[in-house]
Each structure stands twice: as C-alpha cells, then as structure tokens.
Amino acid sequence: MSEDTTQRPDPAATPPLDESIRQVGAAGRATADSAKHSLRSLRRLASADLALARSAFGRALAWAGVAIVFGASAWLLLAATLIALLQSFGLSWLQALLITSLLSLAVTGYAIWRVSYFFHHTGMHATRRQLSRLGLFDEPTDDDPDAGVQIPEGKP
Secondary structure: OOOOOOOOOOOOOOOOHHHHHHHHHHHHHHHHHHHHHHHHHHHHHHHHHHHHHHHHHHHHHHHHHHHHHHHHHHHHHHHHHHHHHHHHOOOOHHHHHHHHHHHHHHHHHHHHHHHHHHHHHHHOHHHHHHHHHHOOOOOOOOOOOOOOOOOOOOOO
C-alpha cells in the first residue's frame, strides 16, 4: 500500500472557531491601531514640515528684500561709475547715460525672458497630465464648449 504523505491538521491543536474569530478580530484591531498611529505620526510630520517651510519662506522673503535693496543700490553706484568712466573717455552726458540705460534695459529684458521661462514650470504640466490619465483631473479640450480657459500648447 502507498504511504499517505499529506499531513492532516491535528484537531486537538486547532483552536475552536470562536477563538479563531477573536484572534482575527484582535489582529484586525491591532492593524487598525497601528495604521491610526502611523497616520497620526504622518500628520504630525507633515504639520511640522509645513511649519518649517512657512518659517523658512518668511525668512527667505525677508533676505530676498535685503538682497534686492542692496543689489539695486549697488547697480545704481555701478551705473554712476560707468557714466563717469564713459564721460572721462570723452563721451557726452547724453551718450554715457544712453549706453548705461541700454545696458540696464538689456539685462532687464533677459531677466523678464528667464522669469517667463521659469514660471512656465510652475504649471505642473506633467503632474496634471498624469492625473488626467488616471481620470482624476480633467484638462479642458478644444472640443469642450464649456471650457472658457484655453491652455497654450508648449513645451512640457
């Protein structure tokens, strides 16, 4: 005869059904408590992180103001020095002021171009595209008659 290689559970070692249900319920409550504690810790972490970001943003804004004031005054002094230098080279006041003004306008134009380029990245285009693919965020399309906002097509 062939040997039976499968082991059957020992009925004496198996807990009764009500005890099994209690164990499963206890494990479920422990899992729920663990998830609750994890979410509470995550909420505390996010709250602390937002508080730190808020504080850092305020300080960064204050120092940006200081940098703007001192940068502007430094540029005014540098422009005055450039005007005096151009005057010493024999240019008239009008020519020296015009050259310095054109230099200022060129730097301003370059800065405006860079600002518009970087503001384009604040649109979170890749995130919105992925959310649209998941069906969580609907972008207005050309065939949507109620879409009053047209999003320009450009580089992502």
